[in-house]
Amino acid sequence: MNIAIxxxxxxxxxxxxxxxxxxxxxxxxxxxxxxxxxxxxxDAYGNPPFKEWHKDHxxxxxxxxxxxxxxxxxxxxxxxxxxxxxxxxxxxEDVLHGKVLIDVANPLxxxxxxxxxxxxxxxxxxxxxxxxRFPKLKVVKTLNTMNAQLMVNPxxxxxxxxxxxxxxxxxxxxxxxxxxxxxGWNPDQILDLGDITNARGTEMLLPIWLRLWGALxxxxxxxxxxxxx
Amino acid sequence: MNIAIxxxxxxxxxxxxxxxxxxxxxxxxxxxxxxxxxxxxxDAYGNPPFKEWHKDHxxxxxxxxxxxxxxxxxxxxxxxxxxxxxxxxxxxEDVLHGKVLIDVANPLxxxxxxxxxxxxxxxxxxxxxxxxRFPKLKVVKTLNTMNAQLMVNPxxxxxxxxxxxxxxxxxxxxxxxxxxxxxGWNPDQILDLGDITNARGTEMLLPIWLRLWGALxxxxxxxxxxxxx
Numbered sequence: 001m002n003i004a005i006x007x008x009x010x011x012x013x014x015x016x017x018x019x020x021x022x023x024x025x026x027x028x029x030x031x032x033x034x035x036x037x038x039x040x041x042x043d044a045y046g047n048p049p050f051k052e053w054h055k056d057h058x059x060x061x062x063x064x065x066x067x068x069x070x071x072x073x074x075x076x077x078x079x080x081x082x083x084x085x086x087x088x089x090x091x092x093e094d095v096l097h098g099k100v101l102i103d104v105a106n107p108l109x110x111x112x113x114x115x116x117x118x119x120x121x122x123x124x125x126x127x128x129x130x131x132x133r134f135p136k137l138k139v140v141k142t143l144n145t146m147n148a149q150l151m152v153n154p155x156x157x158x159x160x161x162x163x164x165x166x167x168x169x170x171x172x173x174x175x176x177x178x179x180x181x182x183x184g185w186n187p188d189q190i191l192d193l194g195d196i197t198n199a200r201g202t203e204m205l206l207p208i209w210l211r212l213w214g215a216l217x218x219x220x221x222x223x224x225x226x227x228x229x
Numbered sequence: 230m231n232i233a234i235x236x237x238x239x240x241x242x243x244x245x246x247x248x249x250x251x252x253x254x255x256x257x258x259x260x261x262x263x264x265x266x267x268x269x270x271x272d273a274y275g276n277p278p279f280k281e282w283h284k285d286h287x288x289x290x291x292x293x294x295x296x297x298x299x300x301x302x303x304x305x306x307x308x309x310x311x312x313x314x315x316x317x318x319x320x321x322e323d324v325l326h327g328k329v330l331i332d333v334a335n336p337l338x339x340x341x342x343x344x345x346x347x348x349x350x351x352x353x354x355x356x357x358x359x360x361x362r363f364p365k366l367k368v369v370k371t372l373n374t375m376n377a378q379l380m381v382n383p384x385x386x387x388x389x390x391x392x393x394x395x396x397x398x399x400x401x402x403x404x405x406x407x408x409x410x411x412x413g414w415n416p417d418q419i420l421d422l423g424d425i426t427n428a429r430g431t432e433m434l435l436p437i438w439l440r441l442w443g444a445l446x447x448x449x450x451x452x453x454x455x456x457x458x
Contacts, residue, residue: 112352118351121350121351122346123341123346159389159453159457160453160455191441191444192444193440193441193444194440194443194444198437201436201438202437204433204434204436204437207429207430208393208422208430209430211427211430212420212454215420215422216454216456218456220456221454222455222456223452223453224388224389224390224452224453224454224455225441225450225451225452225453226386226388226389226451226452227386227445227447227451228386228449
């Protein structure tokens with residue numbers, strides 16, 4: 001498949017590389033290609049600038065959000081949650097029409113300092129906002145509740161752990177689950193919660209995720225829903 | 230110890246019975262003793278009216294919130310989260326001064342219909358509100374992320390699962406952890422997240438908990454934070 005990753009940060013890079021390894025043709029989308037290539041700064045987590053990273057990953061193309069999405073059979077939203085809506089506006093309703101978007105983003109708002117809050121939250125979610133603004137897009141929320149390494153390599157954790165899926169379109173969710181399987185998620189690790197309103201629940205896992213990151217002193221952990229049988 | 234349980238619902242009853250079995254003297258607190266004893270209706274979950282339940286549990290006393298708390302060495306908040314502040318106002322600052330309150334409540338707001346939302350949420354929490362309103366009370370938030378059966382009998386689940394603890398007073402948290410141990414929680418099942426602001430993260434687990442309850446078709450599950458080593 002031709003797959004567009006919206007966003008060139010750590011999450012987009014890791015998912016892009018994994019999809020390319022799986023045989024897909026991957027284009028990373030960005031707001032301004034020249035600016036992305038000119039950037040010489042590492043990000044807040046110490047990840048190298050795109051230019052430097054791209055030297056070792058020339059097989060992944062770089063294009064504008066709109067160009068990347070136009071040629072794609074499947075989209076991943078790996079942008080920062082606070083700008084995701086504006087990114088999809090740049091792609092445009094015509095391009096998004098009928099496509100599946102796997103939404104990995106969380107609406108973390110750092111404007112009030114650390115720890116970030118969620119915006120929207122509680123009675124709304126980013127997943128719902130994307131679906132509502134673009135009703136012909138098929139939004140599937142998943143993978144937003146763990147760090148990027150685990151998203152594409154769940155076997156890094158020895159014990160059982162889960163990935164949540166939600167969305168309004170059953171066929172789109174099936175396609176997302178196939179991708180999850182290819183990433184290494186077994187069917188019994190995938191919990192389908194129902195429609196896109198469940199994005200509230202998964203996005204609201206972020207506050208405790210961030211606190212656990214601090215309390216445990218590492219990011220390589222995930223939620224497991226423990227039950228008998 | 231003399232322990233007061235604020236609230237006479239299912240959670241308060243189960244914790245009260247467990248504490249009594251463990252050798253403590255337990256008083257359940259309610260707004261109006263006569264009204265609680267006169268009520269003849271089951272609750273929304275089919276639990277019998279207090280009067281009927283109490284026939285088999287005469288060893289647990291019933292008193293007003295203030296009376297129950299006045300004689301207690303330790304308090305449990307098992308009231309509905311939307312009324313917890315007003316309940317503590319009835320108990321009063323003088324009675325609460327210096328006491329430890331184990332806060333099991335969640336601020337679920339059903340006024341907008343189902344599913345309930347959280348109020349407060351995101352940048353505040355019920356645990357923090359109780360602590361802020363009564364600074365001399367030592368609030369420990371715990372046990373609010375699972376159903377009542379698991380709170381007092383974590384061995385019902387075969388695999389690993391966790392209970393979160395947070396609060397500003399280290400000695401109060403130690404006391405809460407001793408109670409958790411007595412309930413059956415092993416030390417490695419208890420995750421201390423830090424200060425009371427972490428109540429935001431644990432209360433914000435409720436939306437996905439409620440959705441999982443629906444998706445799994447049963448309430449006997451709990452969060453496990455899966456990690457290696």
